[in-house]
Amino acid sequence: MNQSFESTLDGQREWFEDYLTRDNDIYWVILNRRGDFVGTTALYNIDFVAMKAEKGRLITDEAIAVGGPFVLEAELLLLHFAFKELGLKTIYTTVRDDNVKMQSVNRKLGFEYKYTIDIRDVPYHYYELSLDVYNPEPFEPILEHWRKRYERAKA
Template sequence: MILQGEHISLVPYTLEKCHEIYKQYVSDPMMTEQPYVYSKNIVDLYYQNKAMDSTRIFFAISYEGNIIGEIQLKRIDKINKCGTLSIILTSDSVKNRGFGTEAERLLIEYAFNQLGLETIYADAVHRNVRSRHVLEKIGFEHTYDDEVLAYYKLEKSRYEKNFCEIIDICGNSRETVVNAISENWGSNIIVTKGNIHKAEELPGFLAINNGNIIGMITYHISGRECEIVSLDSFTENKGVGTALIETVKNIAKEKGCNRLFLITTNDNTKAVRFYQKRGFDLAAVYRNAVNESRRIKPQIPLTGFDGIPILHELEFEMAL
């Protein structure tokens, strides 16, 4: 499994990558004053005892094909839905560049959205101001101290709430939504299963962070069914799309809907993975349906992601 970020990726942690990390590792003076000396036997033992522990999940951190550190969730408790975050970067040359923050966010998203954890713990040496700052920036809450360490925790609900504010599309924001959909979808209309949806008429929500729109979702309710018509996230791996879907899901339940569904196209493999990971199931494949949609909306291109011909509509659903 690979967790892909904007600049770095989290890749499977092998014995070879473990050695690659510790051959480069330079001890951090904020952690210890003792210099680190690489030992093959010690690294072998470390890998066997730690990386192979069933209560841990390890990833190597990769930047431009180079391994620059490791990150793990340890003491994973599936009953209490919690675990502890830990990260090591190889040297100062890869610190203060945002790589650690991005790696932690990727693993946090994985822990909350894929592993089903509700709480993540972390700790940092008191004098390691850099690590403490990263934890607090991400949203960890300082809980207590002992003589050596400061302890933190991050609740899933707090993380999602603090990262972005979800607001209704209304008033002045409507024009922004119409313009964004027109730019991202080729025009102000979206066609699904032959039905025309106009951006200016759709209800929906915006995700706001520091005054900036970082995501948007629109939907349409008919009878007891709710369709997600469009979903756009302008920042990756931060849980924005997930938070917007959850908001629409709650609205659909309030309105008495028993089904949430959406339509995507066969080229959009990223969307196919995204929705299935969030509990949607493939309900139907409408072969060559996009050819019919092009008669209504000629702006639909012939090819899409990775040069794949856009031909079919895929319907994904979730029971409410």
């Protein structure tokens, strides 16, 4: 985590108690088909006036995540929920300069790089994706491949 302070148990409890008072964040837990924990993701700072929200907090256990398209599925489900269920018009995200994997995922999903900002003296890239640009269809063959692979393994 990019923070300029020591993370203590008391500090985490305080953050969590404060976090529970928020009503503009949605967290998801990512599980594989067996129900094993793969990671988490979130849509937060949901703003129904500006019709936008921030995506992020995508954390996966790489040892398990290599067994399927979990990151892709989680990102597509989050974006579907944001655009289709919540009716938002823009999703934005900030990604550390050294997180090239997530920068690649964002570009493939259609996010447009806007600028670089410093967050606690660390460079982050700011990306936006608008509803009129979002197109999940190119990813369907990938997901279908993995669905078939899973079905064959079950048989």
